[in-house]
Amino acid sequence: MFRSFLVMSDAYLALEDGRVVEARGRVPGRTRGELVFTTAYTGYEESLTDPSYEEQVLTFSYPLIGNYGVRAERFESDRVHPRAAVAREFTEEVVEWLADEGVPAVDHLDTRDLVTSIREEGAMKVGIAVGEDVTPEDAKEELAQCKGMSEHVDIGAQVTTTELTTFEGDGDTTVALVDCGAKGSIVDSLVDRGATVHVLPYDADAEDVTALEPDVLFISNGPGDPENYTATRELVEEFAGEVPLAGICLGQQIVASALGGTTEKMAFGHRGVNQPVRDLQSGKVVMTTQNHGYTVADPGDQLDVTQVNVNDDTAEGLASEELSVITRQYHPEAHPGPHDSLGFFDDVLAMAGTEGNEHKPRAVASD
Numbered sequence: 001m002f003r004s005f006l007v008m009s010d011a012y013l014a015l016e017d018g019r020v021v022e023a024r025g026r027v028p029g030r031t032r033g034e035l036v037f038t039t040a041y042t043g044y045e046e047s048l049t050d051p052s053y054e055e056q057v058l059t060f061s062y063p064l065i066g067n068y069g070v071r072a073e074r075f076e077s078d079r080v081h082p083r084a085a086v087a088r089e090f091t092e093e094v095v096e097w098l099a100d101e102g103v104p105a106v107d108h109l110d111t112r113d114l115v116t117s118i119r120e121e122g123a124m125k126v127g128i129a130v131g132e133d134v135t136p137e138d139a140k141e142e143l144a145q146c147k148g149m150s151e152h153v154d155i156g157a158q159v160t161t162t163e164l165t166t167f168e169g170d171g172d173t174t175v176a177l178v179d180c181g182a183k184g185s186i187v188d189s190l191v192d193r194g195a196t197v198h199v200l201p202y203d204a205d206a207e208d209v210t211a212l213e214p215d216v217l218f219i220s221n222g223p224g225d226p227e228n229y230t231a232t233r234e235l236v237e238e239f240a241g242e243v244p245l246a247g248i249c250l251g252q253q254i255v256a257s258a259l260g261g262t263t264e265k266m267a268f269g270h271r272g273v274n275q276p277v278r279d280l281q282s283g284k285v286v287m288t289t290q291n292h293g294y295t296v297a298d299p300g301d302q303l304d305v306t307q308v309n310v311n312d313d314t315a316e317g318l319a320s321e322e323l324s325v326i327t328r329q330y331h332p333e334a335h336p337g338p339h340d341s342l343g344f345f346d347d348v349l350a351m352a353g354t355e356g357n358e359h360k361p362r363a364v365a366s367d
């Protein structure tokens with residue numbers, strides 16, 4: 001009786017399964033979202049700035065987050081996207097960063113237990129209340145207002161560029177990248193290979209794309225349910241067979257859905273930097289970075305599954321030689337994660353059939 005009086009918590013997480021978990025508050029605030037976890041042991045700056053985490057609460061299963069600082073050059077976008085961050089222990093530097101960004105954070109809870117619950121019960125809604133005077137009821141109120149991921153019907157608007165932005169490369173390929181929440185490393189990976197990348201709003205129409213005379217139409221990663229991206233799907237329908245198509249993560253899901261396939265929600269998704277993927281033609285397995293909660297259930301008649309996840313056989317790569325399409329469910333641009341699959345960007349430019357792109361990796365100093 002006295003114990004609960006003496007050790008008052010200043011943070012509560014109300015889970016959809018009815019539990020309320022106590023934690024230590026690091027950044028105050030009240031919020032809600034879909035509770036997911038990543039097993040990545042590095043790359044917290046990249047994950048926290050990945051727009052695909054919009055409307056989610058990100059739990060790190062790795063116990064210490066922040067041990068090599070916070071550097072803006074590693075950010076994937078200009079802000080933190082998860083609604084809140086959860087770890088066993090955050091360093092002061094990460095806490096300061098999240099406080100600057102106004103993103104609630106909690107630690108000193110058993111994240112092993114939380115991750116086990118998500119694995120057993122699936123990604124679930126969570127309400128969070130952090131601050132000196134908060135009560136479990138506050139967290140429950142947040143939970144009561146929490147929407148399911150698919151109910152965020154216009155989530156693309158929260159993360160997209162609002163105007164056309166161009167990144168010049170010194171080769172011959174022109175890429176129209178539809179920004180549904182694109183990671184900066186996707187643009188970098190294309191520009192590094194000489195492509196000029198025009199970044200378009202997620203609701204761009206056919207005229208906007210045609211005006212750019214692209215060699216490739218590229219659909220980016222992004223948050224939420226792929227079925228909610230109606231305008232982007234229409235673009236794919238319009239240009240399939242006319243312009244080569246590429247897609248990453250949400251991009252793969254939208255391309256499949258537009259070309260007659262179906263998508264579905266996974267129980268708890270794939271989030272981490274060691275997801276094994278097998279290429280069906282070569283038999284080769286590569287380690288990949290992943291962050292998704294939906295998957296392509298059926299690619300439809302026009303696309304072939306070219307790569308699968310070794311753990312659960314889900315579709316990791318799709319292609320159509322006839323329509324010139326290649327997509328990946330994982331993140332070939334890495335950041336964070338292994339660079340095994342960077343060759344995807346070479347394949348995309350090769351598919352475009354343009355010449356004169358020279359690959360200049362950023363790791364090599366230019367002279």
Ligand SMILES: NC(=O)CC[C@H](N)C(=O)O
Pocket residue numbers: 052220221222223224225226248249250251291292293294295
């Ligand atoms: N990284 C992404 O593009 C995520 C795609 C989609 N929002 C999903 O969760 O499956």
